Amino acid sequence: MKRLVVVSNRVADWTKGGKSGGLAVALQDALRKRGGLWLGWSGKIVEDDEPCELSQEHHGNVTLATMPLTESEYQHYYLGFSNSVLWPVFHYRLDLARFEPEHWEGYITTVRRFAEKLVGLLEPDDIIWVHDYHLIPLASELRKLGVDQKIGFFLHIPFPSPDVLAAAPKHRALVRALFDYDLVGLQTHADVGNFGRFVYEAADGKVLQDGRLQLDGKSVLIKSFPIGIDVESFRDMARTEEADRHIQTLQRRTIASAFIIGVDRLDYTKGISERFRAFQRLVESHPEYRTSVTLMQIAPPTREEVLAYAEMRQELEQLSGHINGELGNYDWTPVRYIHRHIPRDTLAALLRGSQVGLVTPLRDGMNLVAKEYVAAQDDENPGVLILSRFAGAAEQLKEALIINPYDIDEMVEAMHRALSMPLAERKERHQALLERVRENDVSYWRECYLDTLETVRREASA
């Protein structure tokens, strides 16, 4: 078997209190089983004139190679082009995109630096797998340095429709750069459709008979590979003695008999304020839920130096304070808002102990929390998943209560339905969802992707 070399901006934190985020979680699960080398950002920032040395750590069969970013790389590549241009545009938030020409320069030079570092670590027989929007041009940079090994790319976030993509500066250069990979993986069929439409409607490319897309004399295979979770280990985490203790503590410390849970990085794509408003309306319109239901929202900080994130934090603090002040009582807190990272094993227990999982992003590549909620449930008394139609996970998890997160009344109705759903219907829906989550787990995702990458070959001329 060839050595797998993974490259992504964010790498997993092997300590318990690490950063939250689906990419790191999923790649850690995927690599733990297959082994390999993983190159990424260490999370540290150094002065522009300091050296950015690589350091390596070994965790079982995984070698983690990390490097710091310089202050200007952090500003222009990470906060700038990646998270103030690509992230908002690809999530349909053109109003939040902020483009400065230095962002693009910083992006390209940082990606080039990743390429230079990687070349020194490569062996001739490696298979290279690049992840996410931070590193789109990495294959082009590697090819310039003479790398001829297979290189695959996987995009974790949505691929937007052509007219929305067109709002991103340099979008044509980015799409062209994807044709230097051997395989481009996207999360959903909808994403693949959007990519194809851009190539043949807006860029004069074409679809070849074997399904590959061709642009400017280069062709590449684009396919959807919906990412999954390590189902059995998450189920186990939700069922330890410690997990039982967490659930008992949760139940003892409240008079509420039901919990609705939301778990999201504090990101404007996740629809958290719409969710708070829907919960407020639920309690106002259904007095039977006063004191008996609590919304627990775990929302760890993320990208706080980008203005839109700081503004959102303020908005949520005000909103939860307002709801608790208006509706709460000395013995009941309607909204428990936790602005902190919670370790994944504790999270597994909290998901299992909650009667409703509320996953309502306005746009999301996949959303692993939706799958984790399903995995954590007790088969004999499962909770109900409410899921946004705009999460990639909705393409698979059809037995959830699928809602439009912009429609507050529809969310209210779904919460009411979930809280009053008979056991037989809960079990039926949960069984079907669990089967889908199991069929499409993280090992299946990794194997499907890598098997396809092993067999395709990019073609440099028509």
Ligand SMILES: O=P(O)(O)OC[C@H]1O[C@H](O[C@H]2O[C@H](CO)[C@@H](O)[C@H](O)[C@H]2O)[C@H](O)[C@@H](O)[C@@H]1O
């Ligand atoms: O690295 P950060 O800037 O701290 O952000 C965390 C990650 O957020 C995004 O996660 C995505 O990947 C998940 C797994 O495929 C998917 O379920 C989710 O819908 C995506 O939003 C981002 O794409 C990652 O690069 C970040 O590391």
Ligand SMILES: O=c1ccn([C@@H]2O[C@H](COP(=O)(O)OP(=O)(O)O)[C@@H](O)[C@H]2O)c(=O)[nH]1
């Ligand atoms: O306090 C937290 C919040 C989230 N997560 C994990 O972070 C991941 C979030 O992934 P998702 O795909 O839902 O969204 P993303 O943050 O990647 O956009 C999930 O595995 C969560 O279990 C965590 O460990 N602790």
